[in-house]
Amino acid sequence: MLSRFVAILPFLLASPAHAIDTSKLGSLGSLLPEEKEAMFAKSPKLKSEVAAELAKLGKTVSDVPCDGIRFPGAWKALGGVRVAPYTCQFGDRELTVKMKVVVTGKGGKVYPQINREAMQRATDVRESDPTWTWSDRKPEKQ
Numbered sequence: 326m327l328s329r330f331v332a333i334l335p336f337l338l339a340s341p342a343h344a345i346d347t348s349k350l351g352s353l354g355s356l357l358p359e360e361k362e363a364m365f366a367k368s369p370k371l372k373s374e375v376a377a378e379l380a381k382l383g384k385t386v387s388d389v390p391c392d393g394i395r396f397p398g399a400w401k402a403l404g405g406v407r408v409a410p411y412t413c414q415f416g417d418r419e420l421t422v423k424m425k426v427v428v429t430g431k432g433g434k435v436y437p438q439i440n441r442e443a444m445q446r447a448t449d450v451r452e453s454d455p456t457w458t459w460s461d462r463k464p465e466k467q
Contacts, residue, residue, distance in 0.1 A: 343437030344425045347408050349440070354395035354407045358387045364411055364422060365373045367455045369450075371422070378415045378440055390414050402448045403428070419460050424452040 356364070365372045365386075379385060391414075393407030400406075409424035428447045429435045436443035 331401045338356075342388055343435055345437055345439065347410070347426050350394050350408075351397045354405070355390040356391040356393055356407055356411065357411070360393075360407065361378075361386050361389070361391050361413070364393075364409075364452075364455075367424070367452065368457075371455055372456075375420070378418065378420075382416050383398050384415075396450075400444045400447065403450060406450055408450055409455075414462070417462050419462050420457060421460070422455055422457040424456075425454040427451045427453070 350455040365375045375386075379389070382388075393409065393411045396403040396406045396408070401457055408426045409422060411420075411422040413420040413422075427450070428443060428452070429449045430436060430443075430446040431448065432444070436447050
């Protein structure tokens with residue numbers, strides 16, 4: 326039995342994890358400075374671009390408001406956790422960061438869909454593969 330498990334283990338580990346559609350989670354929540362730093366650090370290029378923009382504006386990470394999608398309270402262990410997509414305001418520029426978001430539970434079980442089981446048993450969120458875009462904020466109509 327153990328030898329069979331060992332034989333299929335590489336295939337289990339190699340199978341791609343399914344990302345959850347975070348757009349269906351609900352509301353936005355503000356990121357703390359350390360959450361912003363961790364998000365920007367997921368890509369050296371993103372971190373470099375953010376540092377350049379902050380230097381240009383004479384601001385720090387704490388000065389830049391960023392929001393992420395928030396897991397609602399119905400998620401037993403994840404309620405309040407923020408995930409991609411993130412939106413940050415750098416003066417007249419907006420940064421949008423998207424990532425692959427994988428939700429897992431005990432034993433590494435992946436929850437690719439939002440459902441009752443995922444809400445009760447999911448314990449961890451992992452983000453990877455960041456992509457981002459910069460855009461100019463449109464002036465508000467008066």
